Amino acid sequence: MPPPEGEGRRFRSRDWFADPARSDMTALYLERFMNYGLTPEELRSGRPIIGIAQTGSDLSPCNRIHLELARRVRDGIRDAGGIPIEFPVHPIFENCRRPSAALDRNLAYLGLVEILYGYPIDAVVLTTGCDKTTPAGIMAASTVDIPAIVLSGGPMLDGWHDNELVGSGTVIWRSRRMLAAGEIDEEEFLQRACDSAPSAGHCNTMGTASTMNAVAEALGLSLPGCAAIPAPYRERGQMAYATGRRIVEMAHEDLRPSRVLTRESFLNALAVVSCAGGSSNAQVHIQAMARHAGVELHPRDWTDHAYDLPLLVNMQPAGKYLGERFFRAGGVPAVMWELLQAGRLHGDCASVTGRSIAENLQGREATDREVIRPFADPLMDKAGFLVLSGNLFDFGIMKTSVISEAFRARYLCRPGHEDVFTARAIVFDGAEDYHARINDPALGIDEDCILVMRGAGPLGWPGSAEVVNMQPPDALIQRGIRALPTLGDGRQSGTADSPSILNASPESAAGGGLAWLQTGDLILIDLKQGRCDALVPPEEIARRRRELPPPPVPASRSPWEALYREKTGQLADGATLDFALEFRRIAEQTPRHNH
Structure with missing residues (x-):
């Protein structure tokens, strides 16, 4: 339980609501909170002001459940002695945002940083769901x-x-x-x-x-246990209440992200993603979250620390089942x-x-x-992510848990040349x-081809697009060849079952x-x-670099697209706004008064 009023740590919100040296500014900061029913006694009590970063809206259907869950979060905050303040976060809707929702992760990050720094918020509940809402929130909290x-x-x-069973996203491909x-x-x-999306919530x-x-x-x-609870289940509302409490x-304990996020915790995350077929x-x-947290994480850590891990979770797209059964099996804690x-x-x-994590488990x-299979009896051995490099790129990554038996037999099982094609x-x-x-x-595409997508990265698209999981020509599909090797400088949907680089x-x-x-160029892939x-x-590569025009890149069509292209790094490094990485623990300094 929090300490009695007047005891314990002094919260940063006191610099807004209880600064004895600037009673004029205290009045200015307080008065407009009164117009919807808050009282000076609440805000000046010394109780922590808890932000609820609301990512749900009609433009964020995967997160819309948070409009209801926030009520239970508020209940938990109030019952534990805090003051809840709910505010909107820039919407992120993976399926609908054009040209790419990847543009929105860094935009939501920037907006959330400014809110958490510039307003009287002592601690925050980050509401997440759809893909990029989670990293955007964690990146901001770290900053x-x-x-x-x-x-x-x-x-x-x-x-x-x-x-x-039809899983959202996976059913599309x-x-x-x-x-x-x-x-x-x-x-x-x-x-x-439509049948794959039967209720509120994010992808199942x-x-x-x-x-x-x-x-x-x-x-x-x-x-x-938070991650896997289906959105409509009663346990989800109960988790919201417990999170609010x-x-x-945590506000009283001053338990901040910098005390939780370490290299070891990020290596734990790599292991869970690999075993879950993530x-x-x-x-x-x-990579972006680690960089904003000031944690050294190398892209090759995916191979060095997690590739040899087995696939334990039998869940689409790498497996058979969906979210409800994963939750009932034990969810993330069981993995x-x-x-x-x-x-x-x-x-x-x-x-x-x-x-500690061990105590929680x-x-x-x-x-x-x-x-959820035992570690000693998995669905697949060595089912993690392989990092590749060569004369086409310094970094690329391949999810091995979605390599089908047909694909493996066609490309990766030549006697004496296993895993090479x-x-x-x-x-x-x-x-x-x-x-x-x-x-x-006229392209003459056959089963000995690899489909290559370029111009799909952070600068080229812009934002990077989920377009690398290209399917073969219709004629090949009708012959029973459902997948060709694919390669690209963009991404693919996490729900896709394509073994792409x-x-x-x-x-x-x-x-x-x-x-x-x-x-027509031949590409050698050696896993x-x-x-x-x-x-x-x-010498031919050098000639092409000198003489060939660069591939076409569409012009920026919005101010943010132009700024994003100017400031954003490559996917290997997390596609972060590189100038933002120098800002860390900024709440340790109180912002200047505004009047």
Whole structure:
């Protein structure tokens, strides 16, 4: 429980509401809070002012549940002795934002930093759900460094279509192939998509939303079990109440992100993502969060510390089931429990509970071994992420847990050349070019080709787009070839089941090797050595760099697009606003008065 009024630590909000040296400013800061019913006694009591960073809105349907959950958060804050203040966060809607919701992560980060720093907020509840809301909130909390706790809105209920589990997002990519094969028509495509989204909440698959909320829990920034509770379940409202109570205690304890986020906690997050079959987008966001937290995390840590981990979670797109059954099986704590027992989790890391990760995991063994497998009996061995490099890029990443048996047999099982293959490049400049030409017979696309997408990175798109998971031409799909190797300087949806080489950095628009690659070039991919090289002589590469015009890049069409391109780094480094990295723990200094 918090200390009695008048005792304990002095909160930063007192500099607004109880500054004896500036009674005029105290009056100015207080008076407009009165117009909706707050009282001077509340704001001047010395009780902590708790922000609720509201990411839910009609433009953020995946997070809209937070409009209701915030009431329970408020109840918890009030009951624990705090004063709740709810405020909006820039909306993020992955499916609808054009040209890319990746633009919004850094924009939401900037706005949230300014709110948390410039207003009388002592601690904050970060409401999360859709993909980029989680990293945006954690990045901002690290920059400001006030006590912060993450509350996920939770996944939707499981989707069903004709007695088949249909997972949000994943059903789109699978139905797209079925449409090309002539197995369904457009009306059924739409119905399958709608059936995958039966309730409030974010994606019910282990896409980027579920992955990033699992990451928040693995980092120790959520209460144990928070990530997996489906949005409509009663336990979600109960978690909101408990989160509200706990953030007040954290304010009194001064338990800030800088005490929780360490290199070891980030390595825990990498392990959980790998064992859960999580999204490849986690690489970008985890790198960004680590950089804002001042934690050294190298992109190769994905291979060095997590590639050899097994796939434990049987959940789409890498597995069979969806969010409800994952929750009932034990959720993220059960996955972390397996890692802890196997000696692959740093159990001494701190968490928002005030206890260690290991203490939080006591008694959290899985209850459904069909969904969360034992570490010694996994769905797949070595199911983590492979980092690749070569003459086309310095960094690229491949999610191995979605490599199908058919793909593995076709490309990765040649006797004496296992995990090595050569393919002919078919190069596309953006998604529009791909859709215009993928079915062109003149390209001669066959099963020995690799589809390459360039111009899809932070600078080229701009923002980076989820367009690398390209499907084969319709003619190949109708022959039963459902997947070709794909490569690009953009991303792909976390719900996609395409075994792509993603996030290639530097991107073509920044002078990366994809800029000189041409259709017809042979690419050698060696997963054992972590290499991806175009089989083009060095002198020819040099000639192309000198003589070929750069690939086309669309003009910026908004002020933010132009500023984003000017200030944002590459996907390998988290696509952060690099100038922002020098600002850390800024709440330690009180802002100047405004009058």
